[in-house]
Amino acid sequence: xxxKNITVGISAFNEAQTIADVVQSIRKSGCDRxxxxxxxxxxxxxxxxxxxxxxxxKHAVNGGAGAGIQTLLLLAKKEQWPxxxxxxxxxxxxxxxxxxxxxxxxxTNADIVIGNRFSMDYDNEVPKFRKIYNRLANVMTNIFCExxxxxxxxxxxxxxxxxxxxxDLRSTGFGYCSEMIWHGxxxxxxxxxxxxxxxxxxxxxxxxxxxxxxxxxxxWQFLENI
Numbered sequence: 757x758x759x760k761n762i763t764v765g766i767s768a769f770n771e772a773q774t775i776a777d778v779v780q781s782i783r784k785s786g787c788d789r790x791x792x793x794x795x796x797x798x799x800x801x802x803x804x805x806x807x808x809x810x811x812x813x814k815h816a817v818n819g820g821a822g823a824g825i826q827t828l829l830l831l832a833k834k835e836q837w838p839x840x841x842x843x844x845x846x847x848x849x850x851x852x853x854x855x856x857x858x859x860x861x862x863x864t865n866a867d868i869v870i871g872n873r874f875s876m877d878y879d880n881e882v883p884k885f886r887k888i889y890n891r892l893a894n895v896m897t898n899i900f901c902e903x904x905x906x907x908x909x910x911x912x913x914x915x916x917x918x919x920x921x922x923x924d925l926r927s928t929g930f931g932y933c934s935e936m937i938w939h940g941x942x943x944x945x946x947x948x949x950x951x952x953x954x955x956x957x958x959x960x961x962x963x964x965x966x967x968x969x970x971x972x973x974x975x976w977q978f979l980e981n982i
Contacts, residue, residue: 762854762914763789763837766810767824768845772799778847779808785851791831792845793824801845821911822925822932832920840920844911853952857914866948867919868940870905871912875951897934900982902941905949909933912952919945931978938982 764782768775775792782790792805796818805812813827825842832840841857843849849871857869874890890909897908911933915923922943927935940947 762787762839762841762858763791763832764841764843764854765791765793765825765828765832766843766845767793767795767821767828768797768801768805769795769818769821769824770797770799770801771845772797772801772804774847775801775810775845776804776808778843778845779805779810781851782843783809785854787851787854791828793827795819795821795824820928821930822927822935825932825936826925826928829920829923829925832915836917837920838917840915842911842913842915848954849912850953853912853950854914856952857912857950860948860950861914861916864948865946867916867922867945868936868947869914870907870937870947870949871910871952872907872949873910873952873954874907875949893934896978897937900938903947905937905947907949908937910952926981927977929977931981934978935981938978 764787766778779790779792788809790810792810792812794802794805794812794814796815802812802814813831815823815827828840828842839858841854853871857871860866861869890907893909894905894907898904909930913936919940922945923936923939925932925935925939937947
């Protein structure tokens with residue numbers, strides 16, 4: 757892994773239950789550049805992330821998942837990061853795929869590589885409500901895109917310096933996933949997907965359930981921003 761070149765960015769809200777394990781697993785893989793954006797958590801997310809070895813920036817109030825991503829992109833622009841890997845804070849993403857995404861980026865000259873949970877390469881046990889939500893989100897997103905993407909809502913993404921500098925996102929909620937693809941194409945970025953495995957625990961599914969309830973709000977935010 758080109759760990760010294762990759763910064764792992766995580767937007768977290770009330771993730772004290774999992775954030776330490778996530779940060780520690782990243783560090784064990786050899787990557788020690790980890791930035792956690794605590795998006796106004798009311799629990800010990802910041803403390804646990806710090807103790808696990810991450811750099812932590814804290815929002816005074818909860819702005820939404822997209823707000824955390826915007827802060828990461830602003831910081832990456834300011835500090836000239838060569839690569840930014842985005843991961844979820846609930847532990848569903850495997851750190852082992854960092855190498856896969858980086859290698860695929862080099863082979864395809866992509867600016868953004870998105871981890872695809874629905875590829876046939878892995879038999880991921882994706883909860884039914886997530887499958888339905890993602891299918892609908894894929895249809896909505898792909899309408900506005902040149903390419904057809906299989907997992908527009910995946911939070912596991914690798915961005916190179918060109919993508920970091922060109923992306924200017926406005927969605928503060930989960931609409932950032934679709935907006936990043938649409939805006940990336942608009943800015944002439946090359947976007948690819950790569951198969952990944954995921955692990956859904958009861959905890960991660962409970963977080964996802966709240967996302968489903970906010971699905972209409974997410975869709976509206978995306979449409980409003982484009």
